[in-house]
Amino acid sequence: MRTLILASTSSARRALMDGLGLPYRAESPGVEEDVSPTLSAREAVQVLAGRKAKAVHARHPEAWVLGADQLVEVQGEVLSKPPDREAAKRQLGKLLGQTHDICTGVCLLGPGGHIAEAVEVSRLTFYPVRDEELERYLDLGEWQGCAGSYRVEGAGQALLARLEGDRTNVQGLPMLTVVRMLRDAGFPFFERPEPLKP
Numbered sequence: 001m002r003t004l005i006l007a008s009t010s011s012a013r014r015a016l017m018d019g020l021g022l023p024y025r026a027e028s029p030g031v032e033e034d035v036s037p038t039l040s041a042r043e044a045v046q047v048l049a050g051r052k053a054k055a056v057h058a059r060h061p062e063a064w065v066l067g068a069d070q071l072v073e074v075q076g077e078v079l080s081k082p083p084d085r086e087a088a089k090r091q092l093g094k095l096l097g098q099t100h101d102i103c104t105g106v107c108l109l110g111p112g113g114h115i116a117e118a119v120e121v122s123r124l125t126f127y128p129v130r131d132e133e134l135e136r137y138l139d140l141g142e143w144q145g146c147a148g149s150y151r152v153e154g155a156g157q158a159l160l161a162r163l164e165g166d167r168t169n170v171q172g173l174p175m176l177t178v179v180r181m182l183r184d185a186g187f188p189f190f191e192r193p194e195p196l197k198p
């Protein structure tokens with residue numbers, strides 16, 4: 001039985017992997033997420049996804065390891081997870097009434113030097129909303145732990161006027177791409193659980 005490790009502390013990513021039904025476990029990558037400011041969002045998420053996967057794979061070289069990283073890009077500015085409510089208000093102020101890209105880098109490492117990498121971009125357009133509505137959304141706390149300060153599968157979908165691309169990519173893992181990577185690596189799906197030994 002293959003060992004698959006999700007190199008992530010993200011509950012959103014775990015929820016997406018849980019839905020897939022493949023046996024896996026999660027482990028914190030424990031890496032610094034600083035990158036050169038000269039990198040674009042697409043370049044940065046690829047570098048960071050690889051860094052996270054490599055850190056966990058170095059601890060478990062016989063396992064398969066999936067790492068991911070996500071950033072928002074709006075009018076040339078790159079946004080990550082807001083540290084507090086005020087930062088989340090500033091982020092959403094940049095996104096409301098605008099179109100932005102959310103970029104997720106993924107990296108699958110396996111035994112024997114297997115590596116697969118991809119960057120998936122979804123394009124979202126938000127409604128312009130009044131300040132009092134923005135304050136009410138911020139009060140829900142969906143901004144916490146989310147690049148861009150919104151949850152597309154939560155109340156945040158009320159901000160969403162248009163979405164182009166993989167919706168799961170917005171939540172943290174581009175599942176169409178993740179499934180392709182896992183199939184290309186020969187992962188079996190829908191396996192029956194091994195019978196309990198008497």
Ligand SMILES: Nc1nc2c(ncn2[C@H]2C[C@H](O)[C@@H](COP(=O)(O)OP(=O)(O)OP(=O)(O)O)O2)c(=O)[nH]1
Nearest residue numbers: 008009010012069070145146147150151152171172
């Ligand atoms: N549930 C949900 N989460 C979102 C949404 N948009 C962004 N996120 C989350 C997914 C990721 O946990 C986070 C992006 O930040 P990172 O890529 O740095 O990952 P994070 O530090 O959370 O975990 P990791 O680095 O994988 O341990 O934002 C959304 O619409 N819904």
